[in-house]
Amino acid sequence: MITSSTETTQSTGAAAPAVLDARGVVKAFGATQAIAEATIAVAPGEVHALVGENGSGKSTLVKILTGVHPPDAGTVVVDGTTLDRVPGPRGASRHGIVTAFQEVLVVPAQTVGENLWLGVDGILRHRVGREQKRRRGAAILAELLVEPPPLDRPVEELSLSVRQACCVARALLRDPKVLILDEATSALDIATRDRLFDVIRRRCSAGCSVIFISHRMDEVDEIADRVTVMRAGRTVATLERGQARTEDLVRLMTGSGHLVPDEVTRRSSAGGAVVLRARDARLRAGGAPLGFTLRAGEIVGLAGLDGHGQDRFLRGLGGFGVAGGEILSGDAQAGRPISTVADAAACGIAYLPRERRGEALFESLSILRNFAVATLPADRRAGLVADRRTVQRFLPFVERLGIKLGRVEDPIRSLSGGNQQKVVLARWLAAGPRILLLNDPTRGIDLGAKRDLYGLLRELADDGMAVVMLSTEVDEHVELMDRVLVFREHELSAELTRAQLSRQTLVSAFFRSGATAHA
CATH class of the missing domain: 3.40.50.300 (P-loop containing nucleotide triphosphate hydrolases)
Structure with a gap:
């Protein structure tokens, strides 16, 4: 049975009202309808997964719940208080809504301890004492990491997984009523992710609620109590834990029930040179x-x-x-x-790095210029880059890889993460x-x-x-x-x-x- 968010909350027999309830949310940016209709109700003490493809409206909904954008229509109910909009990110924090994002948001030159408490202190005063910061910071890192780094160690010396753990720890230190993990596990190694899941379960047993966003269906299956699926800007289903099988979620999101397409069959490659x-x-x-x-x-x-x-x-x-x-x-x-x-x-040999932004993308350049990096010598005429030749080289990859873009002259940062990755891949495939x-x-x-x-x-x-x-x-x-x-x-x-x-x-x-x- 597929039910709406509100119906699911009622059907589970939850006595308490939803701690966060977005109803009939609509949002457009100019002619682009980012959310046509979205509804999600998060019960106290539950892990509520929110899944969907890029462009399904998940990120826009999160930004509405955290006060970054106002909705064009609909309401957000926080702890029983109906709001036309959440009053900005600081207002969301005051309501107990805290987010950890996919992006590893740290100041590399600062220490671990300084990064954990970013945004807490005011300009003129410290809201939390130094010793309390060290004690609480060390405690939460010990929960998340087998070998937590010293608080005085610069973050730039840490691995990607540990840096992301610091970002999650920063959110947990705010003692949120609703913790939103927006792809925050994507950079974590398996051991740290499993420890985070243990922390989530303990926090939820104490009354915290979690909105968990992930493209990894095994994570959703392991941690979520309920799952809301979005597709093309609409909430299409909310499923109970026992109903949310991977193949059902994938089908609701994409129209196909398999992570790897049926036509992608493996064959023996033992005979290759x-x-x-x-x-x-x-x-x-x-x-x-x-x-x-x-x-x-x-x-x-x-x-x-x-x-x-x-x-x-x-x-x-x-x-x-x-x-x-x-x-x-x-x-x-x-x-x-x-x-x-x-x-x-x-x-x-072509190498595609892990960190697209830091190692593979030139964010100030266009989509076409990012593609052309590996083929500049072949595309030059009299010392100048021949754009027509580069476009002719690029367009077959746009079709072959299914790159979704507006104009090739648009900034690379205008693309989704998946399409940015495809442009980088096209760059190196063009080099043969x-x-x-x-x-x-x-x-x-x-x-x-x-x-x-x-x-x-x-x-x-x-x-x-x-x-x-x-x-x-x-x-x-x-x-x-x-x-x-x-x-x-x-x-x-x-x-x-x-x-x-x-x-x-x-x-x-x-x-x-x-x-x-x-x-």
Whole structure:
């Protein structure tokens, strides 16, 4: 049975009214109807997931609930008080509504402790004493992290997962009545995410409510009490925990019931020629050497807890260097060493970094200029870039990758995260690589964009390209990869073949030390 939010709250027999209730919300930006009609009711002490593809209206609804935008129609009821609009982000905070976002919002040069308490102090006075800040900050980090960083350590020295944990800790320190996690788990490693889920359960048992937004259906299945689905600016369903099966949610969001499209079938790639090899490679000083061969036409996954070496290995394959040993192109006889990014490019290796904004995008430039970075020499005429030639090169990728854009001259920042990722991918595909290295490419993009990428990767592999993909999503490894290398403590801990891959075997390998398997 699919019910509306309000009906679901009543059907569960909740005695208390919803702590946050958005009713009939409508919002347009000019001619663009961002929300046609949205309704969500969040009960005290529940985890209420909000899911939908990019462009479904989730982000706009969150901005209305947090006071960033006023609704054009509809009401928001907070603790029984009906509001025409939430009075700005500070007003939302006063009502106990606090948000942690997908973006890792830290000041890198400041310390952990300073970042935890950003926005709390006024200009002229400190609202929380120094010792209390240290005590509470250390306590919440100890809940979230196995090894919490010192409070006086600069945030720029931390891994991405730990920086994001600091952002979540900042929100928890506000003791929210309603905590909104807007893709806030996308940068967390599995161990930290699981600890966060434990914190959420404890907070909810004490009366806190959580709106949980994620494109990862396994997370929704694990933590959510109810799920509201949005599609094309409308609330289309709210389901109880037992009703919210992954295939049902995916179907409601996209019209198809599978994360990986049916036509994306894996085939054996054992016969492909060797295109890349690691020989006695070490990811840390004193670490065990590892061997690895990559063959044309296969998709190899890199997995493990965040910070355990898979990122270093992927970057090593791309010419960023390893602690010891060699990375070689092709077979052992004909291979040339790859020790620099220039070496990698000369060998037909393309690397897509994890941090789009910091490492791959030029946010002040247009969509077309971002695409053209890798093909500038080919597109020059008399020292000038020939835009017509670049457009002719770009448009087939727009169609092939399903890039949704207005004009190619629009700023790259005007695109959704998924479409930005597709532009970066198009940039490197236009250079004609033999080997594609992807660093968590689906982080923070919606299911539709993921499905498009999965289909493209299998198509590329079927055409003979070799793909190595670091992913933090267990389901991606299980459903897409030909084999998976698992890293632990900067060493290759296990290699799982296609026949061995399952959620249980993969997650177990994250926490189990074992003999290194050589490719």
